[in-house]
Every structure is written in structure tokens, then in C-alpha cells.
Amino acid sequence: VASFDLQAYQLERGKQIMQALDRYTPSADTPPVLLHQAMRYSLMGGGKRIRPLLCVAGAESVGGEAEAVFPMACALEMIHTFSLIHDDLPAIDNDDMRRGRATLHKAYDESTAILAGDALHALAFGTIADHQTGDPSRVLRCVALLAESAGTLGMVGGQVDDIYYERREYGYDILRSIHARKTGALINAAILSGAILCGATPEQEAALTHYGNEVGVAFQIVDDCLDVTGDTATLGKPAKSDLKLDKATYPKLFGLEKSEQMARQASKSALSALSDFGPSADPLRAFAHYIVERQT
């Protein structure tokens, strides 16, 4: 992995993903212009593109081509962006900054932000239906995976409990479950869908599920830690947002040092799941390191 240049990979693949997102999203002059401008404001500005990049890396890990999964990769980013728009609303986290700019409800207004989120949710599934090629039964499995990871058993369910456990007592099982659902599920779906579309074997799927679950939880533990240690300018979103709302987080339950250690442990466990993969999984290996070292 030392020889693998993740930054170059993120730059090159990230550019291709941006171009694909642009193609799949109605142009800014399509009526209602306000809605399409708002969707593009959130979707096209900033963002690390981790989920689409993990989808591509999942595809490559089983010998597939990046181009073969771009619609699925973009659908993941659309769902993720919708989840961020709604997460920032006054009724949820009430944050004013995202991806280095005003949140959508601040740059536009609340009604537009709610509806742009709704529209990105629908656009995600439409993008797969309209553009994702390959074996139809594999595509259908990925649709089901995306729906489950975003829905009541995944992101939305996790967000509900994230809100419920503000200012409330909780233990490790609840905390891990919140993080696995609100963030881990979509990240896991990213890796697995890329691999499924490119013909992963059941053994590869099992290994990548292990990898995805560990990396997914590690990602949110680090997000919790950065809320405490990071600054708003570097993060591109308000630091101390979790403290303000007294959220259920790893640092609140375990302290910072232990939380960072748990994230590193999860990253190691993710790496161990890739032991049967060759160099084709180097992007995934590099991501497992990156996710716990990132400052943003």
C-alpha cells in the first residue's frame, strides 16, 4: 500500500465521478430552476466523494472497471448529499455550514432544502434505472441494497436514533448501532454494490462486507473525534456541533484517546478482511488507512 498513490486516485476518479454526476443531474436551467440550482449547489460543491470512490474501489477489487459502476457510484453520492442537506436542517442538527459553504437552507431556504433532498433521493434511484448497465439481477440486488442502507434499517433509522439519544443515557451497543446505521450502512453498500456489479463471488462479498462494516463505523468514529478536535475552517462544517446538541458520540462515551484507538482497531480489522485479495484491493487498503488519518 505504501506504493499506492491514493491522492492521485482520488483526484482522477473524483474528476470522473464529478463529470458523471453532472451528466445525470438535470441542468440548472431546467424548470423549476430554483430546485435544480439548489440540487447542484449541494451535489457539485466540495465533498470528499468517499462513497462513490469506495464503490469504484469495490468494483476494481474484484477485477471490474470504474466506468462500469459510475451510475451506482453517483446514486450513492446523491443519497449521501440528500442525507447531509436534511441532517443540517434546523429540525435535525441545525448547522449553517457544509462543504465550506452555507448549508442549503441558509443559501436558499428551508422549503427548497427539504425538497432538493427529496429530489436527490428520487434521482438516485432514477439514475440507476436509466444508466446502470450490467446483469439485471445484479443491478436489482444493488437497488435493494441501496434502499435498505438508506432506509428505516439504515441511514434514516440511524438518524432517528441519533436524534432520540441527544441528551439521553446510552451504552456501547446503542452507540455502535446508531453509527453502523446512520453512516456505516451506506458506506458498506458503496463497496459491496461496486463489487456485486462486477461479479464478486460469495466469498468476496463476505470479506468486503466485513471490510465495509468496519470502515463504515471507523468513518463515523473519526467524524465524532474531528467534531471535538477539528476547526470549522478545515472541516468545512461547524466544529463542536455534537457538543452543542449533546449527541451520543464515541468521545462522549469513551473519551478522545480511546475513541481514536477504537477507530484504528476497526481500520486494522477492515484490512485483515482483505487478506485473500491481491493488488486489485490496494485502493481499498489505502482507504482503510486514510479514513482514520484524515483531518477533514
Ligand code: IPE
Ligand atoms: C459527513 O460525511 C457525514 C457523515 C456521514 C459522517 P463526509 O465526511 O463523507 O462528507 P463529505 O461528503 O466529504 O462532505
Ligand code: IPE
Ligand atoms: C451524519 O452524522 C450522518 C448522516 C446520515 C448525514 P453527523 O451529523 O455527525 O454528520 P456531520 O458531522 O453533520 O457531517
Ligand code: MG
Ligand atoms: Mg447528524
Ligand code: MG
Ligand atoms: Mg450533522
Ligand code: MG
Ligand atoms: Mg458529525
